[in-house]
Amino acid sequence: MSTNSVDSGTIAFLNSTGAEASASSPTVPIYVPTTIIVAGNPVVSSLSSPQVTAVAYTKDGQNEIRVYYIGGDGFLHELCNSNGAAEWTIGSLDNIMAVADPKAPLSASVSLTSGQLKLYYSRADRSFTWCTWVEVGAQAWSSREINIKW
Numbered sequence: 001m002s003t004n005s006v007d008s009g010t011i012a013f014l015n016s017t018g019a020e021a022s023a024s025s026p027t028v029p030i031y032v033p034t035t036i037i038v039a040g041n042p043v044v045s046s047l048s049s050p051q052v053t054a055v056a057y058t059k060d061g062q063n064e065i066r067v068y069y070i071g072g073d074g075f076l077h078e079l080c081n082s083n084g085a086a087e088w089t090i091g092s093l094d095n096i097m098a099v100a101d102p103k104a105p106l107s108a109s110v111s112l113t114s115g116q117l118k119l120y121y122s123r124a125d126r127s128f129t130w131c132t133w134v135e136v137g138a139q140a141w142s143s144r145e146i147n148i149k150w
Contacts (some may be wrong), residue, residue, distance in 0.1 A: 009044045011036045011052060011069060011079070036067065036079055038088050043079060046072040049102030055110040055117060059136055066091065068108050068119055070100045076121060076132070092139040098132060099124040110136065120146075 014031035035042045045052065049070040056065045067079040067088075076098045078091030100106070104122035111118075118133040132143040 009047050011043045011045055011067065013054075013065075013067075036081075036088050037086070038079065038090060040087075043088070044072070045069045046074075046102060049100075051104075051106045053106045053108040053119075055108045057110045057112060057117075057136065059112075066108070066110075066117065068093070068106055070102050070106070070121075074099050074102065074124060076100050076106075076119065092134070093119070093132070093141055095139075096132070096141050096143070098130075098143065101126050112136065 012033045012035045015034040016029040016031055037043070052067060052069045054065060054067045056063070058064065062082050063084065065081040067081075069077055069079075071077045076093055076096075078093035080089045080091045098121070101122040101124050104126070107120040109118050109120075110116070115136050116133050117136055118131055120129055120131055122129055127145070129146045130143055131146050132141050134141045
């Protein structure tokens, strides 16, 4: 993956360069902040909603990373990466157009036992917590309200 400078509001991850940190710690890699790029452009989150959550898993021999955030438009967004590709893609979560409270936390989990990837958030009306989920590898998301407040 290419290394880019990380600007305010861009979403980035720590990418291992494969280089060793020092001769005294030969097994410690050096990590470089790397901006997530989709369609040639850096991904920028809302500065008023800096919450980002991510999950990683292996499915059918593919290493998968999913990153979730609230965009400047107030909607939940999903970024996808398979096997460390330089370019990321926009995930199917964007299709449900879920509006989230920009001040509330986000949390994601993946269970390969149940085969579900879940995202927990509060809606913009600050109602109860919601759970949105999808079967790992599928595109159709479902949602339901959970009777708790964060």
